Amino acid sequence: METEHVFKALAAHHRRHLLDSLSQTDGQTLTELCAQLPMSRFGAMKHLRILEEAGLVTTRKVGREKLHYLNPAPIQDVAVWVEHYRRLWEERFGRLEVVLQELQQQEQRNDLIEP
Amino acid sequence: MTSSNLSTETTQTQAAPGQMGKGDTGMARTNIVAEPGKQEIIITSVFDAPRHLVFRACTEPNLLSRWWGPSRLTTVIDKMDMRRGGSWRFVQQDANGSRFAFYGVYHDIVSPERLVFTFEFEGTPGHVMLETLTFEAQDGKTKLTNRSVFQTVEDRDAMLRSGMESGASESMDRLAELLAEG
Numbered sequence: 001m002e003t004e005h006v007f008k009a010l011a012a013h014h015r016r017h018l019l020d021s022l023s024q025t026d027g028q029t030l031t032e033l034c035a036q037l038p039m040s041r042f043g044a045m046k047h048l049r050i051l052e053e054a055g056l057v058t059t060r061k062v063g064r065e066k067l068h069y070l071n072p073a074p075i076q077d078v079a080v081w082v083e084h085y086r087r088l089w090e091e092r093f094g095r096l097e098v099v100l101q102e103l104q105q106q107e108q109r110n111d112l113i114e115p
Numbered sequence: 116m117t118s119s120n121l122s123t124e125t126t127q128t129q130a131a132p133g134q135m136g137k138g139d140t141g142m143a144r145t146n147i148v149a150e151p152g153k154q155e156i157i158i159t160s161v162f163d164a165p166r167h168l169v170f171r172a173c174t175e176p177n178l179l180s181r182w183w184g185p186s187r188l189t190t191v192i193d194k195m196d197m198r199r200g201g202s203w204r205f206v207q208q209d210a211n212g213s214r215f216a217f218y219g220v221y222h223d224i225v226s227p228e229r230l231v232f233t234f235e236f237e238g239t240p241g242h243v244m245l246e247t248l249t250f251e252a253q254d255g256k257t258k259l260t261n262r263s264v265f266q267t268v269e270d271r272d273a274m275l276r277s278g279m280e281s282g283a284s285e286s287m288d289r290l291a292e293l294l295a296e297g
Contacts, residue, residue: 003276004272004276007151007152007268007272010151010152011151011152011268012152013152016151078151081275081276082147082149082275085147085149085156085274085275085277086145086146086147086158088185089145089147089158089160089261090145090160091185091186092182092183092185093145093160093162093182093259095181095182095186096162096169096172096182097162097163097164098181098182099172099178099181099182100162100163100164100168100169100172101164103164103168103171103172103178104164104165104168107168
């Protein structure tokens with residue numbers, strides 16, 4: 001699943017709420033989930049469809065009910081994405097630390113020369 | 116208000132100390148916040164050095180060029196006119212001679228507290244970021260916060276994605292370096 005879809009799916013407040021809700025009670029029906037959003041059933045279904053398309057929610061039919069389950073795997077992919085970017089900065093800051101150490105040593109030497 | 120625990124958990128990560136890098140200092144602990152659907156990235160790190168030195172390392176060309184770019188590229192400071200409305204331009208070059216240039220304009224310089232400037236990659240003109248660097252003194256240490264605000268969420272996400280590509284190659288370079296040393 002493309003991480004870009006996952007980011008888009010996570011970008012809306014209502015969709016994050018649906019995921020939070022499923023993380024607490026997995027396997028909810030459409031009616032249960034729709035009741036939690038301040039919008040029409042149609043609007044809520046649209047949000048659920050985006051979550052399904054991003055692979056964040058899977059569904060299973062049990063009798064006449066459609067049950068919704070949280071699939072956290074794609075969120076982990078996004079986390080990997082962010083983690084790579086973080087590491088890039090950490091490497092950059094690691095080089096900055098070397099420069100800072102040198103500057104501190106220079107200052108200490110200057111202090112010794114000029115009491 | 117509903118919490119968005121789920122999203123913040125996945126986008127805030129903390130460094131594992133001393134995983135990489137040379138010397139005995141270990142790496143700076145670097146924290147990133149990139150919330151889904153937002154146009155910003157906030158990066159923070161605490162350095163074991165007084166604030167005026169961290170500010171100097173971020174504002175003096177001969178110091179900045181040593182740490183700003185990835186080590187596989189050489190960074191040349193083409194221009195660094197450190198005043199309100201003054202512009203800056205850095206050029207990076209790889210071993211094959213390919214060049215990548217970045218430029219922008221300084222908007223605020225408050226020594227040794229704050230630096231505000233625009234940031235643009237010449238390869239993608241018109242995609243401008245606003246960068247705010249804040250330097251906070253903390254018991255002889257310095258907390259550096261780098262806040263980048265993008266024009267769109269798509270631009271923000273593209274920047275995060277770039278870490279995937281360049282980050283991987285940087286790590287490979289490091290590995291090659293370590294192997295060569297050993």
